Amino acid sequence: MHISRVTRNRLLAAAVLSFAFLPSTPRAHAVSKEIVELQTQVQQLLDQVQRLQSTLDTKMGVLQHLAEQTADEANQMTTAVTALQQKLSTQSDATNGKLDSVSGQVQSLNDSVDELKARIAKLDKSVQDLQTQLQNMQASPAQVPPGGTQPGAMPGAPGAAGPAPGGPGTPAAQQAPPLQETLQAGVRDYNAGRYDVALGEFQSVLQSYPLDDLAGTAQFYLGEIAYQQKDYATAIKSYNAVLEGFSGNAKAPAAQLHKGYALLAENKKDEGIHELRSLIQRYPQTPEARAARSKLNGMGVRITAR
Secondary structure, three states: OHHHHHHHHHHHHHHHHHHHHOOOOOOHHHHHHHHHHHHHHHHHHHHHHHHHHHHHHHHHHHHHHHHHHHHHHHHHHHHHHHHHHHHHHHHHHHHHHHHHHHHHHHHHHHHHHHHHHHHHHHHHHHHHHHHHHHHHHHHOOOOOOOOOOOOOOOOOOOOOOOOOOOOOOOOOOOOOOOHHHHHHHHHHHHHOOOHHHHHHHHHHHHHHOOOOHHHHHHHHHHHHHHHHOOOHHHHHHHHHHHHHHOOOOOOHHHHHHHHHHHHHHOOOHHHHHHHHHHHHHHOOOOHHHHHHHHHHHHOOOOOOOO
């Protein structure tokens, strides 16, 4: 509307000026006719301007309506996307919680199986020892040594002679070393780098207490000594002894981790990767499992086997 008023005023001013500068008397009739034609053209121009303005107003209204509709649709889309993100986040948190729960249950199950295997192995060892002792008793000669006890005679009965105290027939008393103190001494010597001394102490624990759970700890440190001395084959054997005979021992995850490291050090890449993956699956929530993941990631290896 502002444009049409300005244009109309300009045209009227031009018409007035044209009329003012025309001669007054001679050609009055011709001037009047021209003014009428000019007024007619001005009116037509004004009509066109008004129609253009009306058309522009209509189109602007349509555009404004479309812009408002687009803005509403964008707001609805944003709301829908936000709700979907929240839903996905909730589902992801729930899934992670379930995975953690399942991992904990799997680890508990593996621990129970390992403990059961360790007990079975100890029972087998006890049975084997009993069988060995029984065979030795059956194979021992029933002869009486010179000056010994007569067959069927009870020790201390008349005619039952025994070896003199301190004589050659008396076996030397062998007292087992204290378990805890010997193991702790071996750990101290190992940490101090006195591997030869620690080796003897750990072997003494294994010989005197082969069925005790701490024997698995001593076996683990034997593997550690061999690993530090770069004797990877011996280290792997010691770690296997821990995993097979003392799978419920607290050092079992570390034994499997260091076994994987030893295999990699021997350039047995596939076996080492398999061992580290097995550790992650068997003990998923342990520091050793995190170390195995870091090692595999550093090697560019997938954590989950195909």
